[in-house]
Amino acid sequence: MKIYKIAVIAGDGIGPEVLAEGIKVLKTVAQLAGDFNFEFTYFPWGCEYYLKHGKMMDEDGLDTLKAFDAIYLGAVGYPGVPDHISLCDLLLKIRKGFDQYVNLRPIQLLEGAPCPLKDSRRDQIDMLVVRENSEGEYAGAGEWLFRGQPEEVVLQTGVFSRKGTERIIRYAYEIARKTKKTLTSISKGNALVYSMVFWDQVFAEVGREYPDVVTHSYLVDAACMFFVKEPERFQIVVTSNLFGDIITDLGAAIAGGMGLAAGANINPEGKHPSMFEPIHGSAPDIAGKGIANPLASIWSVSQMLDFFGQEEWGKVVLQAIEQVMVQKKSLTPDMGGTANTQEVGNEVVSILSKLCG
Ligand code: NAI
Ligand code: MG
Numbered sequence: 001m002k003i004y005k006i007a008v009i010a011g012d013g014i015g016p017e018v019l020a021e022g023i024k025v026l027k028t029v030a031q032l033a034g035d036f037n038f039e040f041t042y043f044p045w046g047c048e049y050y051l052k053h054g055k056m057m058d059e060d061g062l063d064t065l066k067a068f069d070a071i072y073l074g075a076v077g078y079p080g081v082p083d084h085i086s087l088c089d090l091l092l093k094i095r096k097g098f099d100q101y102v103n104l105r106p107i108q109l110l111e112g113a114p115c116p117l118k119d120s121r122r123d124q125i126d127m128l129v130v131r132e133n134s135e136g137e138y139a140g141a142g143e144w145l146f147r148g149q150p151e152e153v154v155l156q157t158g159v160f161s162r163k164g165t166e167r168i169i170r171y172a173y174e175i176a177r178k179t180k181k182t183l184t185s186i187s188k189g190n191a192l193v194y195s196m197v198f199w200d201q202v203f204a205e206v207g208r209e210y211p212d213v214v215t216h217s218y219l220v221d222a223a224c225m226f227f228v229k230e231p232e233r234f235q236i237v238v239t240s241n242l243f244g245d246i247i248t249d250l251g252a253a254i255a256g257g258m259g260l261a262a263g264a265n266i267n268p269e270g271k272h273p274s275m276f277e278p279i280h281g282s283a284p285d286i287a288g289k290g291i292a293n294p295l296a297s298i299w300s301v302s303q304m305l306d307f308f309g310q311e312e313w314g315k316v317v318l319q320a321i322e323q324v325m326v327q328k329k330s331l332t333p334d335m336g337g338t339a340n341t342q343e344v345g346n347e348v349v350s351i352l353s354k355l356c357g
Contacts, residue, residue: 004038005038005070007070009043009057011077012077014286014287015075015282017287017341018074018278018292018294025348026301046090047080061093070276071275072300076091092140102131102264102268103129104263107128107255109122109125115256117228129238131241136241141157165198177213183213184236184238185199185215186218188219189219190219249279252279259293260296262300263300264276293331295325298321299317301317302315302317316352323351323355330343
């Protein structure tokens with residue numbers, strides 16, 4: 001029997017609460033499938049660990065994680081530890097260290113999901129954002145000069161290598177070709193006259209290898225407007241690290257909220273483990289109350305199953321999420337319900353058993 005080895009980094013705030021439900025779902029899927037299983041190993045890394053040990057994760061953390069088929073991450077960040085430390089020393093360290101240069105974020109209005117856009121139909125909000133995940137604006141390059149003095153200057157440098165830019169754009173073209181969908185590049189070449197002019201040039205260059213793919217290009221500000229006004233313009237979207245981060249929160253808002261949005265950090269070559277996570281943070285405002293919506297972390301389980309080549313099961317998990325939202329019996333307060341986190345997880349599990357029983 002195939003055993004998938006999963007490293008679980010539940011992290012901070014609502015991270016452990018929502019991940020517990022995703023793990024429940026994975027265990028149920030394994031039981032129903034019968035021909036594969038999961039082995040979970042838990043790592044206590046995160047802000048609490050930092051406060052005790054002065055580090056977000058062990059020094060040899062990446063070495064340890066290498067042995068796993070995938071990483072399942074909750075959220076990191078908590079008041080008391082500066083956000084740039086929690087983000088850079090754990091999340092970005094893993095994304096960069098394992099060359100997870102593709103961040104796949106589906107913006108898809110599932111059946112039953114709440115949508116704040118008046119008159120928007122499900123088929124009009126159905127896109128996949130392919131976000132560059134290893135360099136760009138989040139490369140961490142820069143300088144802080146004359147700190148605290150009147151001449152103080154800070155430089156935050158975007159890093160756009162030819163290799164990094166080409167590979168993410170090519171990855172997106174491949175998806176567009178395979179799915180026969182349009183590909184839209186989101187950039188800002190009118191103001192970022194080095195990085196984004198280069199990005200646009202590479203998008204056009206690589207595009208010559210894909211004459212069959214219909215393309216569009218938008219400036220990021222216009223893209224934000226169209227996300228809200230005419231989301232049907234977008235099918236496959238490719239964009240930089242920062243822009244992808246921002247527009248996918250906007251995308252989450254139009255497709256059911258932060259409690260529903262998932263993201264996969266992929267190392268396409270399979271040289272290193274990939275990582276699956278809800279895109280939301282640790283939500284300190286609701287942590288510990290048991291009301292966090294676990295559907296985002298359950299959707300990321302569906303992405304993990306797809307990644308393992310278990311697409312049929314990935315689809316069934318999505319169907320179960322849809323049924324929970326259509327029935328509206330078991331929803332957390334962010335979706336207008338009164339259920340707690342565990343009740344939503346239990347409902348997904350029970351629907352899965354019915355769908356496949
Ligand atoms: P956040 O995503 O944690 O919360 C934003 C709002 O959405 C809050 O009102 C929260 O209650 C709500 N929310 C988020 N997830 C929810 C869920 N599953 N169910 C119901 N409501 C949910 O973003 P925020 O407040 O900006 O950041 C909080 C902390 O999380 C910070 O330390 C930040 O650095 C960190 N963070 C970590 C991320 C990660 O680990 N991938 C991503 C984003 C932020
Ligand atoms: Mg974000």
